[in-house]
Structures are given as structure tokens and as C-alpha cells.
Amino acid sequence: MIxxxxxxxxxxxxxxxxxxxxxxxxxxxxxxxxxxxxLAKVRLWDGSTPWLVTRYAEQRTLLAxxxxxxxxxxxxxxxxxxxxxxxxxVSFILMDDPEHARLRRMVTAPFTVKRxxxxxxAVQKIVDDLIDEMLAGPNPVDLVEAFALPVPSLVICELLxxxxxxxxxxxxxxxxxxxxxxxxxxxxxxxxxxxxxxDELVGAKLANPGDxxxxxxxxxxxxxxxxxxxxxxIGVLLLIAGHETTANxxxxxxxxxxxxxxxxxxxxxxxxxxxxxxxxxxxLRYLHIxxxxxxxxxxEDIEIGGQVIRAGEGLIMANDIGNRDPxxxxxxxxxxxxxxxxxxxxxxxxxxxxxxxxxxxMELQVVYSTLYRRVPTLxxxxxxxxxxxxxxGAVYGVYRLPVTW
Ligand code: HEM
Numbered sequence: 001m002i003x004x005x006x007x008x009x010x011x012x013x014x015x016x017x018x019x020x021x022x023x024x025x026x027x028x029x030x031x032x033x034x035x036x037x038x039l040a041k042v043r044l045w046d047g048s049t050p051w052l053v054t055r056y057a058e059q060r061t062l063l064a065x066x067x068x069x070x071x072x073x074x075x076x077x078x079x080x081x082x083x084x085x086x087x088x089x090v091s092f093i094l095m096d097d098p099e100h101a102r103l104r105r106m107v108t109a110p111f112t113v114k115r116x117x118x119x120x121x122a123v124q125k126i127v128d129d130l131i132d133e134m135l136a137g138p139n140p141v142d143l144v145e146a147f148a149l150p151v152p153s154l155v156i157c158e159l160l161x162x163x164x165x166x167x168x169x170x171x172x173x174x175x176x177x178x179x180x181x182x183x184x185x186x187x188x189x190x191x192x193x194x195x196x197x198x199d200e201l202v203g204a205k206l207a208n209p210g211d212x213x214x215x216x217x218x219x220x221x222x223x224x225x226x227x228x229x230x231x232x233x234i235g236v237l238l239l240i241a242g243h244e245t246t247a248n249x250x251x252x253x254x255x256x257x258x259x260x261x262x263x264x265x266x267x268x269x270x271x272x273x274x275x276x277x278x279x280x281x282x283x284l285r286y287l288h289i290x291x292x293x294x295x296x297x298x299x300e301d302i303e304i305g306g307q308v309i310r311a312g313e314g315l316i317m318a319n320d321i322g323n324r325d326p327x328x329x330x331x332x333x334x335x336x337x338x339x340x341x342x343x344x345x346x347x348x349x350x351x352x353x354x355x356x357x358x359x360x361x362m363e364l365q366v367v368y369s370t371l372y373r374r375v376p377t378l379x380x381x382x383x384x385x386x387x388x389x390x391x392x393g394a395v396y397g398v399y400r401l402p403v404t405w
Pocket of ligand 1: 070092093094104156237238239241242243245246249289290294295345346347348349351352353354355356357359360
């Protein structure tokens with residue numbers, strides 16, 4: 001029996017539901033809470049009542065505050081699902097500095113803007129080849145399976161040194177891990193399978209290194225700077241983060257553009273890389289796919305937004321509604337590819353800000369500047385009402401996107 005605190009009787013549940021027929025807008029409950037003030041209490045699956053931070057300014061302030069911890073093992077952390085008591089499987093996204101910084105530093109090199117720019121021709125070829133295959137295959141087709149998932153999967157596999165031929169295995173398991181309503185047993189089992197798989201790969205690369213990120217990590221293992229299990233956990237994090245997020249941005253971004261034809265026309269008709277880059281930022285802002293919020297716990301009492309957050313209280317920065325804050329983005333519910341949206345929080349903020357953002361940006365720029373120009377008649381093959389949305393996922397998107405041309 002979950003103990004319900006006195007205050008929780010009139011505290012709304014989180015996550016909240018989106019309005020029917022508005023697949024691109026955050027839940028109306030988040031909007032009303034944002035209008036009422038920057039902080040409000042919400043109730044989670046376990047009966048706990050962390051703070052929901054709704055406004056852009058307070059979200060950025062708190063995400064940059066060293067008195068705020070991302071350590072999932074701390075009491076009060078507002079977890080989205082039960083946590084394994086031994087903390088096994090936890091990677092650096094859920095740790096604090098200095099441990100977080102130590103591990104993150106080991107994998108930053110391939111994600112610098114310069115290294116990512118050098119990968120652009122290879123990503124362009126992947127995108128062109130997949131479009132060729134799609135156009136030569138059956139019509140209609142599911143864009144998720146034929147294009148949105150393979151693009152980032154192929155890229156992250158190449159970068160990490162994971163064989164793409166194993167994609168059915170790792171995509172299936174990562175789907176279970178990020179499914180909000182997966183049972184703890186199923187999630188733990190999926191995590192175990194992926195960790196085992198990465199551990200074997202690390203072992204193979206110890207004996208036979210290649211020119212890839214996992215091999216660089218195994219050098220650290222060999223030098224005694226990193227445990228083999230840590231290397232495998234970093235591999236799992238990068239493999240999941242590297243394809244789930246970008247794949248959803250490709251499919252959901254395409255759907256949003258098909259539903260906003262004047263905006264799609266801007267992209268289809270331009271060869272200006274600046275407009276394309278701006279369009280990527282605006283779609284990241286508008287769609288904000290990591291809709292479960294940035295989860296944190298206060299280490300000390302913090303006064304902010306007219307409230308005192310007590311040490312040990314949980315915090316959820318609802319960045320999806322932060323990206324729709326009228327104080328930061330005028331007319332925030334309008335998709336406008338020409339606005340300056342670069343200050344969005346779709347990649348988070350502070351020390352945990354997305355490591356892969358230069359790569360994600362480049363992949364999305366290549367996709368958005370290629371797909372609609374090469375397939376100008378691209379359109380939905382079913383009604384919008386029939387498209388299944390990932391309301392139950394840690395990453396928002398569509399399960400399938402039937403398209404025709
Ligand atoms: C459109 C695509 C993407 C979106 C929207 C996205 C979003 C995010 C967000 C919001 C965070 C912050 C989490 C937090 O503060 O709790 C994050 C962290 C992270 N992302 Fe991404 N991401 C994307 C693509 C990628 C890619 C391609 C990779 C590459 C492997 C990646 C790797 C990571 C890693 C390793 C972290 C943890 C960083 C840390 O804790 O220091 N992401 N991402």
C-alpha cells in the first residue's frame with residue numbers, strides 16, 4: 001500500500017495526458033500550471049509529490065545549480081519507474097560530478113562540432129541510399145522502419161563499432177527500456193541483455209581493437225582507468241540515446257511538417273543551410289520529444305520562484321512546456337521555421353546537456369534538407385487519427401508513420 005501524503009489529495013498526477021487531436025502540443029494541464037506559476041507539486045506513480053518546474057527561466061536556473069543533483073540513487077529522486085536497489089546499470093546521465101565528468105570526458109571526442117562535420121558526407125550517403133531503397137520498394141511504406149530508425153541506427157553503430165546487423169536485437173531491447181509502462185522485470189531483463197551484449201563487444205575489442213569509440217574505451221579498460229562493466233554501460237547509454245531520440249525527431253518532425261504544409265514548402269524550396277539549421281532548432285523546440293522532464297533532487301534548501309524547495313525534495317523540469325513559455329518564445333504554440341529558437345531546452349541545460357547534440361543536429365539537417373526535396377509528393381497514407389503516438393514512452397514520437405508519394 002502506497003502511503004499518500006496529506007497534500008497529495010488535490011495534487012495532479014504526472015505525467016499528464018495530451019489533449020485529444022493535439023499530438024504536437026504539451027498536455028493542457030502543464031500549460032495551466034505554467035500560467036499559475038513557475039513551480040507546482042505533482043504526484044508520481046509511487047505517491048511521492050515532487051516539484052514540477054514549468055517555466056523556462058526557473059528550469060535553466062535549476063539545471064545549472066550545483067545544489068541540484070541528477071543522482072538517481074539519492075533519496076527523494078523523482079524516478080519515473082522503480083529503481084534497482086543496487087544501482088546496477090546506472091550510467092553517467094544519472095550521476096553527479098566528479099564521477100559524471102570523469103566518465104563523460106572519456107567519450108566527448110567524437111561528438112565535437114569539428115569531428116561531426118567530418119561525418120556529414122557519410123551521413124548524407126546513408127540518407128541518400130535509404131531514400132533510393134525506399135523509392136524502389138513498396139509504396140505506401142512505414143517511414144519509421146524504412147528510414148527514420150535506420151538513419152541514426154546506422155550512424156551510431158558506425159561510430160561505436162557495433163555491428164548494424166544486430167539492430168533487431170538492440171532496437172527491441174532499447175524499446176523496452178524506454179517504455180514508460182514496461183514492468184520493472186522486463187526493463188531489468190532488457191537492460192541485462194544489452195549490457196551483456198556490449199560487454200561481449202568490449203571483450204572482443206580488447207583482443208582486437210578497431211577504429212571506433214568502443215575500442216577507445218577498451219584502451220581505457222586496458223590502462224586500468226575504467227572498469228569493463230563501466231565501458232559496457234557507457235556503450236548501452238550511447239547506443240540507446242544515439243538512435244531512439246533522433247529517430248523520433250525524424251518521424252515526428254516529418255509528420256509535423258506534413259501537417260504544416262506552408263512550413264514544409266519553406267524547407268523543400270530552400271538550399272540555404274542557415275534556414276535548414278534554424279528549422280531543426282525550431283522543430284526540436286516545438287516537438288520536444290523527451291517529454292518526461294529532467295529529473296533531479298535538491299541537495300540543499302533552494303529559494304526560487306516564490307517557493308522554498310527543501311533539501312531532499314524531488315524536481316521535474318518539464319522542458320516541453322518550458323519550450324512553449326511565452327516569456328522565452330513569443331507565440332510559442334506556432335511552428336515557425338524562421339524564428340530564432342536556438343535557446344530552446346530540448347537538449348537539456350547544465351552539465352548534463354546532451355552530449356550527442358552536434359551529431360543529432362547534423363543528422364536532422366541532412367535528413368530535413370534531403371527527404372522532402374527528393375520526395376516532393378511525400379504525404380500521409382492514413383488519417384492523422386490513425387497514427388499511433390508514443391504516449392507511453394520516455395521519448396515521444398510515433399510507432400509507425402505510413403507514407404506514400
Ligand atoms: C534529437 C535528438 C536528441 C535529443 C532531443 C536529446 C535529448 C537529450 C536531453 C534532454 C539530455 C539531458 C538529460 C538530462 O539532463 O537529464 C540528453 C543527454 C544525453 N544525450 Fe541526448 N538527445 C538527442 C540525441 C543524442 C545523440 C545522437 C546522442 C549520441 C550518442 C545522445 C547522447 C546523450 C548522452 C550521452 C547524454 C547524457 C549527457 C550527460 O549526462 O552528461 N543524445 N539528451
